[in-house]
Amino acid sequence: MSSLPPPEELRAARDGVIDDVAAPGLSVLFCGINPSLMSAVTGHHFARPGNRFWPVLHLSGFTPRQLRPAEQRELLTYGLGITNVVARATARADEVSAEEFREGGRLLAAKVARLRPTWLAVVGVTAYRTAFEEPKARIGPQERTIGGTRIWALPNPSGLNAHWTAQTMAEEYARLRQDSR
Template structure:
């Protein structure tokens, strides 16, 4: 196995506050009403997908673009608490709190976010919960958390390095709460988790993995299905009691993610439920999955957390 990487979380520390006020350093300058402007504003290539919400854009003709901003830009935004239970069936993991969630103190709180509808319509919850009821998820033997704790307006205001540096903490949570299935709500979360996992797995072989990818090339259907990467991933965490935690990638439920309609997202959530049912029935073969060296990753977080 390749040597484990060390992640420095200290540079991403920030002070928590109580206000939701936020002014971006990228706020466009006001133009004179009498002097026409001939200059053009370069378009930023980063996505403006809200981390857990939809963002209202008053000027629809010129959508505001967002790019990375440091933690101090959001020091006045508070985070969102985890709601966890040990031995849970499902651990739901968001990207990070958006502005609405950070203001209200609840996960996936923006009205345009379809997270709770997807849970209900897929059969994962018996009723449609409101964001204010996120604390009741442990009653269903579910846990809910985020990969990154600090709030932003959009996901693109986090850096890749920052999100990847939070993977050891996620591994620590998986070790502590031992979920049967970890559902990552957003493909970008799996991109960051996979980047760390593939370098910290006992039986991961880049050559074999690349060979398998070439052999198992599947034509994309255009739907929110396994061909788009929304499926059970080929990695697992094995606990000291030999129970396992598997990983499933779900689509983002943000109202700004228009690549797939809500009905397609619900189908992905249904496949997640079917996978969870198979795990609970012990009818899923995990023998060929890559085993993550999660102990080392979890210890990395614990060491940094004690500094």
């Protein structure tokens, strides 16, 4: 039995959206690039097999155990949440245009201004660079703020990001965790 939905179900999920896991006053609002087709099918963030978000979140100390995507609402009990720069699901992040990223950045800034998390953690420095027109941004804390919310660019946990291991990603996420206390 395959853990993946049938291809026709994945194709039908294209351009679907999933709900944010968010509330006012979070410690960290994690922000993905955009949902995968698997996330759109399941309604769960970072649901694609091979995505390392959930293991890295645990390894970095944000959660006491590794949560499954279906347990995403538990993040709120830890003062954490999830949203995306671009709401619509695609098979690959490169299907999102630069203009769509910039518009997503504008919408994200409005959401952050409303929710007022301590940190906005964008998981993907390239997405951050494009969405906020900061072409020289690097992994780590950013100078830009949205109101009182500070921003941290984190490595993208996609399994396609082979430059970062789960352990080196967890070390960077742990730096944010230390600053978010």
